[in-house]
Amino acid sequence: MNTEQNYVKAKENLLPRFLKFFIPSLLGLFLFIIPLPFGEMFNIEGVSPVNIGVGFLAELLKLNMAQYIPTICLVIIVCSAILSVAGKFITIKNDFLNNLLNVSSFWLFFRILGAVFVTMIYFNVGPTFIISEDTGHVIMGIMPSLIALFLIAGFLLPLVMDFGLMDFFGTMISKFMRTLFLVPGRASVDTLSSWLGDATLGIMITNTQYKQGFYTKKESSIIAVCFSLVSLPFSTVIADQLGFMDKFVPFYLTVCAASLVCALILPRIYPLCKIKDGTYENITYQEEEVSEEGSLAKQGLVNAMNRAENAPSLNTIIVNGLKNIVDIYISLIPLVLAWGTISLALAEFTPIFTWISYPVIILLELLQIPNAAQAAPAVLVGFTDMFIPSVMVSGEGFAEITKFIIGALSISQLVYMTETGAVILKSEIPLKLKDLIILFLTRTVISLLVITPIAHILF
Template structure:
């Protein structure tokens, strides 16, 4: 390759870059793709690099994570109360700490509840409705350690995927498909793959950061967050094994993928996503341009976009500082919310008939679709709003394999889980309300259910 090339930008005039600049784009981008997008062999399965790191860490120090997260969530609650009451100058005068430690009343209450619940659960104090393994114990000992490790490694390593041009490169290449089909920029495909192969909540974090930086409009960020942030491929392997579906895993994940793609085609064109504004984050100044200028091939311009973005990347110490802020924000801002509302959702599931009552319309739908065991399976279509794994638990012992296949797949396509993806979305700057998430959850269920049932009937 030549040492010098020229980028002709309509806004900024010619930009020159060297082979060194090209390598600055190429090497971190390849590492970022290996960490977040490209599945690698790991044990008997495949996972992405960050997933392997998280699994390795949990395998060696996983027993320490519940105690560590108890301290983190409890301290977050105490610091929030102190900051809200006394408003110390070092907090109010710093934008990051002010936003983190002096949140709205809802978030303050959520952190206090999360702090109380996690201490009670870890010490096994108080009523079993809060502390049992089916409620608070599930959140503390199963969910929080997984989220903590994923977000720790992702927080520090995401810049390799986001800051060095890979999203600009691939986004430019596939814009012609993403825009007409899903009404989003091409770069959103990286979000989608990072979610499908890696982690849905991490995909939301990527989307939120891109929205804050001005790469997505409000409408685009909303579409990406609730259409592409699916639960990961490695976890699909776990669920398939739990439901005794490993022998049909390719068909199982194929059903998830096809149904989710159909939902992604429909949802941006109906309420509430259709009504979201096409403006940008109020704090952003950047605006994305993926159109190919005259005189370049698509690939030439994609490379130019990637290199140009890499040339703008800041030094390692800035990226580490950003990563640290991301991890702190997730640990202090998100983990108490997951503990509080995840526990409440599981209490409602375990100790009240609310989800059973809400499932009555789905009994009729499942019966109309000819699904065996419709009465027993219907509640699992509703409880998925609380937590992704609950539907599989409810049907694990159901005798009809086709029904286990259907419910397991739907639990992925529903996407909105208040213990994970939903909580991350509400915590983000993306303007999706709780009401929006309820509506989208129901829409995704109604859109994807017939598709999954059709595919299941082809398999069985």
């Protein structure tokens, strides 16, 4: 359909079509993009001072169910393992359940391992390297946030994806995004949801859009590892841990600068440049309609209303939301716990990261970063979890500039196996573990080269 036909169609039943786009999209804006001071408005202890709506609702759910979530986590992961084992011996006629439970030996192994780990951690029995406060209990501490966030977002994601919000913003900045980052304009909404809410939320949106044909394989991969940024609220946690809240603005602007440079470079080099432009299961690519003439805002509105007109029914949204939540709980939660526990055990109880960090010492010394030998393991351990590097350098004996560099780096590295890495690998986005390792190392080098000069100026 060309632009002229779109304009003609847009004039028909204009007000109802506009409201069908505007009302759900406005709600989507407040839930997923616009941060509000909910903590101050409701004065609830344990709620972030500023958050997006979905994050606020997830925090409320987490607070009200805090005592039950560890048990819920135990039940989910153990049931995932039991049902997946049963799926190997029972013929499942339902396609959704068959795809969910009849998995390969690789995924089955980690579901079973996750069940073993969560049982040990829950009952506090087993090897220290599994049930330690620095390993298994750290991952269990992440579970409430993930379980609550996925439950809330699973039902509300259509507000930003199916009623025209992404089409509206995407059309207006599509040329800018395509030229600089090789992705459609709608990727900006994924970015904002990550930046203001949670990185896993951005990946969920990206994966759903990819399966619907709005992103190609390459575009979804670029967005997942370049735009699923660590949330602004969590960045304040890192800054506070390192004592930089008084310098938070330059601290976070440094992170933004490093992330921007990574987003400009990574899509043009290996491995992202080698990923094909095909679509998920060869479905039709939903390309953004951008005309060379007329107002981009007007065209974006037309595209948004056309998208809203084909939005799914409430019943379909509820059914798909339930399927998404069950899929995430059964497939993803066990992997996050299993991989996260293994990663932290390697970091805390083995010298592996010390051994492999020797080349990093040379790089840090070339960049004239103090405490290079002591800080080098923190540079690589970020692959396991985003919070560990700041913990490793937060003690006495580290120079302020070193703390600043490691803290900013840990946020801009972006690929973490306890969270985003596990979500990407379990999604349909075509990135493998090898790709994530290469991308993590590449982001680390690029980010260091951007962050270090800025840190030397500030300190």
